[in-house]
Amino acid sequence: MITSLKNKVALITGGSRGIGLAIARAFAGEGMRLALTATSRERLTEAAEELAQMGNVEIFPADLTREEDLAQVVPEVRQTLGPIEVLVHSAGVFIREEAARMSLEQWDLSMNLNVRAGFALCRAVIPDMVGKGWGRIILIGSSSSYIGTKGGSAYCASKHALLGLGRSLYHELREDNVRVHVVSPGTVATDMGAQLAEQDATTFIQPEEIAEMVLFLVKTEGNGIAEEVRVNRMIYR
Numbered sequence: 001m002i003t004s005l006k007n008k009v010a011l012i013t014g015g016s017r018g019i020g021l022a023i024a025r026a027f028a029g030e031g032m033r034l035a036l037t038a039t040s041r042e043r044l045t046e047a048a049e050e051l052a053q054m055g056n057v058e059i060f061p062a063d064l065t066r067e068e069d070l071a072q073v074v075p076e077v078r079q080t081l082g083p084i085e086v087l088v089h090s091a092g093v094f095i096r097e098e099a100a101r102m103s104l105e106q107w108d109l110s111m112n113l114n115v116r117a118g119f120a121l122c123r124a125v126i127p128d129m130v131g132k133g134w135g136r137i138i139l140i141g142s143s144s145s146y147i148g149t150k151g152g153s154a155y156c157a158s159k160h161a162l163l164g165l166g167r168s169l170y171h172e173l174r175e176d177n178v179r180v181h182v183v184s185p186g187t188v189a190t191d192m193g194a195q196l197a198e199q200d201a202t203t204f205i206q207p208e209e210i211a212e213m214v215l216f217l218v219k220t221e222g223n224g225i226a227e228e229v230r231v232n233r234m235i236y237r
Contacts, residue, residue: 002221006031009081011074013064013121014091016043019140019188022207023088026215028054035077035084037062038091056081064091064117065109074124083128086218088138089118092158099153107154114158119165129178136218137173139166140210141184143232159184163228170227181217185210185231203235 010027014020015036024034024047033056038044044059051057058080062069077084092114095106122137129135144156145163166182173180189204213229 001219004031005219007033008085009033009035009077009083010086010088011035011037011077011084011121011125012088012090013037013117014089014140016040016047018090019185019207019210020088020090021047022211023090023138023214024051024057025054026208026211027086027218028057030215030219031055032086033081034058035060035081037064037073039063064121065112070117070120074121078128083132084125085129085132085134086136086138087121087125088140088214089121089162090140091117092140093155095154096151097154098151102154110154110158111161114155115161115165118162122165122169126173126178130173130176133177135173135176135178137166137169137178137180138214138217139163139180139182141166141182143184143186143230145182145184146230167227174225179217179225181214181225181227181229183210183214183217183229183231186233186236203233205231205233 010032012020012024015024016038024036027034028051035058036044036047037060041061044061048057048059060073060076062073064070093110095110118139139162141163142159145159148156163182166180169180185205187204189206
């Protein structure tokens with residue numbers, strides 16, 4: 001384990017709620033300097049007000065499906081906080097529709113936010129991490145990174161692609177001491193999970209459980225590495 005994450009700069013997408021906000025809380029508790037991005041300025045402001053008492057938090061409202069916003073996030077964070085040492089791509093959209101009824105716009109939205117934005121941000125922060133000789137990239141996948149589900153073609157395809165991206169980056173960056181992890185949880189108690197009304201919400205994974213695992217991965221040093229972490233529900237019904 002490393003001695004401290006204090007003052008390390010972390011960029012978290014989807015940082016205003018759900019898994020992203022839970023990770024932000026965990027990072028703030030370590031004294032990290034946080035950059036939170038999400039679409040809603042109002043929700044980001046609320047998150048920053050909550051976390052401000054724990055440390056330095058800056059917000060960067062952006063729609064990561066828009067080319068202009070996507071291109072500006074990393075330079076703005078770098079200018080405000082410095083080189084980015086930890087990237088967590090938690091932003092995502094879950095479109096539940098069978099393929100025969102899905103529009104190309106719905107498909108593109110899923111791929112653009114879940115995968116394309118993640119790739120673009122990884123590409124942008126890699127020079128910072130390689131330059132420092134230390135970095136962490138955490139891609140929030142899903143159990144859908146490994147399976148297919150009815151009505152989930154766009155989501156499953158995007159999360160499969162995100163897993164493939166993480167697997168390749170792991171091999172490309174490990175010699176530079178930049179560790180890449182894909183964390184793939186089953187259904188989590190978030191707004192997205194609430195769409196699965198047919199499942200028993202009392203069995204859902206809590207966002208804080210995912211945050212604990214992400215924090216462990218970010219802090220871990222040594223020669224052993226968990227490049228992929230699948231997090232299943234203890235009880236499924």
